[in-house]
Amino acid sequence: xxxxxxxxxxxxxxxxxxxxxxxxxxxxxxxxxxxxxxxxxxxxxxxxxxxxxxxxxxxxxxxxxxxxxxxxxxxxxxxxxxxxxxxxxxxxxxxxxxxxxxxxxxxxxxxxxxxxxxxxxxxxxxxxxxxxxxxxxxxxxxxxxxxxxxxxxxxxxxxxxxxxxxxxxxxxxxxxxxxxxxxxxxxxxxxxxxxxxxxxxxxxxxxxxxxxxxxxxxxxxxxxxxxxxxxxxxxxxxxxxxxxxxxxxxxxxxxxxxxxxxxxxxxxxxxxxxxxxxxxxxxxxxxxxxxxxxxxxxxxxxxxxxxxxxxxxxxxxxxxxxxxxxxxxxxxxxxxxxxxxxxxxxxxxxxxxxxxxxxxxxxxxxxxxxxxxxxxxxxxxxxxxxxxxxxxxxx
Numbered sequence: 001x002x003x004x005x006x007x008x009x010x011x012x013x014x015x016x017x018x019x020x021x022x023x024x025x026x027x028x029x030x031x032x033x034x035x036x037x038x039x040x041x042x043x044x045x046x047x048x049x050x051x052x053x054x055x056x057x058x059x060x061x062x063x064x065x066x067x068x069x070x071x072x073x074x075x076x077x078x079x080x081x082x083x084x085x086x087x088x089x090x091x092x093x094x095x096x097x098x099x100x101x102x103x104x105x106x107x108x109x110x111x112x113x114x115x116x117x118x119x120x121x122x123x124x125x126x127x128x129x130x131x132x133x134x135x136x137x138x139x140x141x142x143x144x145x146x147x148x149x150x151x152x153x154x155x156x157x158x159x160x161x162x163x164x165x166x167x168x169x170x171x172x173x174x175x176x177x178x179x180x181x182x183x184x185x186x187x188x189x190x191x192x193x194x195x196x197x198x199x200x201x202x203x204x205x206x207x208x209x210x211x212x213x214x215x216x217x218x219x220x221x222x223x224x225x226x227x228x229x230x231x232x233x234x235x236x237x238x239x240x241x242x243x244x245x246x247x248x249x250x251x252x253x254x255x256x257x258x259x260x261x262x263x264x265x266x267x268x269x270x271x272x273x274x275x276x277x278x279x280x281x282x283x284x285x286x287x288x289x290x291x292x293x294x295x296x297x298x299x300x301x302x303x304x305x306x307x308x309x310x311x312x313x314x315x316x317x318x319x320x321x322x323x324x325x326x327x328x329x330x331x332x333x334x335x336x337x338x339x340x341x342x343x344x345x346x347x348x349x350x351x352x353x354x355x356x357x358x359x360x361x362x363x364x365x366x367x368x369x370x371x372x373x374x375x376x377x378x379x380x381x382x383x384x385x386x387x388x389x390x391x392x393x394x395x
Contacts, residue, residue, distance in 0.1 A: 001030075003375075003382070005101045006030065006098045007378060008374060010026065010027075010241065011021065011081075011088075012080050012083050013082075013084075014028060014074075014083075014087045014088050014094070015069055016068055016069060016071050017125070017130065018045050018065040018123065020045070020046040020068055021251050022312060023046070024046040024121065028041065028122050028225070029102065032106075034104040034105050034294065035117075035370075036051075036052060038050065038051040038053065040139060043134045043139045044122075044123060044130055044135075044136070044137045044184060045124060045130065045134075046067060046135030047067070047123045047125045047133070049121075049338075050118070050119040051117075051141075052104070052112065052117040053116045054111070054114050056113065057115070058394055059147070059394060060116040060145045060146050060147075061116075061117055061147045061389065062117075062120055062142070062346070062350065063098075063100055063118070063120065063148075063150065063310040064121075064150040064350070065093065065097045065099065065119075065120070066093040066096055066097070066125035066130075066342075067121050067122060067123045068093060068123055068124055068130070069087050069088055069090070069093060070087070070126055071086055072086040072087070072088050072243070073085070073086050073087075074087075075088075078372070085287075089373065091366045091371075092359070093125070094373055095153060095375075096152070097341075099378060099385065100385075101384050102275045102381070102382035103117075103119065103385045103386055104119060107386075109395075110274070112389070112394050113170050113394065114395075115392070117386050119352070122134060125342040128173070128284045130148045130345060131344075131345035133344040133348075134321065145350050145352075146163070146350075146351065146391075147349040147351055148347060148352030149295070149299070149355075150352070150354045150355075152354065152355075152356055152357070152361055153357050153366075153374070153377055154356040154357065155359045155364060156365065157329045157356065157358030157359070159328070159359065159363075159374065160354075160358060161328060161329035161330070161357070161358030162355060162356070163355060163356030164353075164355055165296070165333040167291060167293070168251045168265070168288055169291050169337065169353070170254060170289040170339060170354065171251050171286075171288060171338050171340055172183035172250060172256045172286050172288035172289075172347070173247055173248060173284070174248050174282055174285050174286070175246075175248075175283040175285075176245065176247075176248060176260070176263055177243075177280065178203070178247050178264075178280045179241070179242070179278070179280070179281075179295040180192030180200070180243075180244070180276045181196075181240065182196050182239075182240045182241070184231075184238055187235060187238075187362050188236075189238075191236040195238050196230060196239065196240070196241065196242035197231075197239060197242070198274060199270045199273070199274045200228060200244055203244055203266060203270055204244070204269060206222055206266050206270075207227065207246055207263055210259060214272075215258070215259070219252065219255075220250065221246050221251075222247075222248070222249040223247070223249075224257065226243040226245050227243070227244070229243045229244075230242045230313065234376065246263070247284075248260055248263060252288065253288055260282075264280055264284045267280060268371075278292065286340030286341065287345050287348060288341075289347060289354050291352070291354060292353055293349065295353035296353045298391055298392075299384070300330065302384055302391050303330050303384065304330065306326055306387060307326070307328065307329075313344055324379050325378075325383040326380060326383075327380065327384075329358065333356075339366075357381055357384070359374050359377060
């Protein structure tokens with residue numbers, strides 16, 4: 001199968017976090033077809049690691065792609081549309097997996113002369129659970145790669161641009177759920193109820209302003225209200241229950257801990273003020289993704305070679321376009337992204353970096369129902385990962 005055909009097949013198989021059984025099976029089958037037989041399966045769910053070993057001493061490098069899709073209905077009229085109702089690849093993980101499978105094929109045709117390559121396919125990235133589950137699993141192999149790399153396609157940036165940043169690349173985040181319990185009463189006599197309505201209104205305002213009041217001006221944080229529910233759809237009843245959900249984000253772990261702690265204390269104080277019982281729950285925890293500068297420099301060298309450019313600068317170097325993948329632009333980002341990525345658990349343990357691959361200025365944004373991975377990026381992604389192997393003199 002050609003790389004584009006692999007990507008489209010993966011698109012049809014779209015499965016949400018913790019349910020990537022068919023996707024993982026397809027990936028394993030393709031790896032076998034490229035001659036890879038040393039595969040650890042069922043790690044942290046449906047995660048797997050393929051080992052390509054030269055048998056000789058040398059660097060060891062891990063490359064990661066994500067298995068899961070999103071709970072978003074396929075809205076595009078595609079001949080390779082998702083076969084799973086309410087699920088589709090609206091973040092490009094189908095493309096990321098195809099790139100790693102393309103790298104496996106590259107390694108079959110041009111084998112390693114030294115060192116090892118690990119191809120890691122991670123489950124449950126979208127929920128921030130998969131990386132840690134893999135690392136904590138007893139089936140995690142005894143490996144210690146010298147480097148760990150991943151890429152993410154990024155709409156809104158020029159096609160075939162490489163986006164780099166030292167240190168923090170993407171924010172950490174946590175999902176907070178607060179449940180408030182009071183008591184109901186007839187809507188004609190709200191004074192007899194313990195309603196959570198005012199408490200929810202107060203928390204919505206206080207949470208959203210929390211980063212400004214709790215953090216120094218030179219550090220970034222964000223609290224986004226993503227859901228609120230108060231009572232039931234009954235016009236004769238004063239509500240006695242409410243649920244409020246928010247996503248808390250920060251670039252530094254300490255700042256994330258600070259905002260999280262203060263958000264819960266605020267909820268407890270407001271609940272006490274209105275004589276309500278309060279429960280809270282954390283979900284979808286993402287570690288900040290921090291890049292090792294030496295690893296970023298390694299990616300930049302590969303990107304420079306693929307761009308054919310020699311000029312230094314942060315706005316890019318132009319090159320001739322080719323059908324087999326190329327780099328048109330190299331940019332150093334001035335600030336981290338506010339979205340989160342589960343790769344941070346790997347860069348916390350191993351030196352490495354997450355970098356961006358521009359998906360086009362007019363490409364719909366990730367998680368948009370109109371999004372679809374641009375196939376033009378597949379050979380570029382393969383060449384970038386393969387170039388890292390060459391840069392490390394593993395051939």
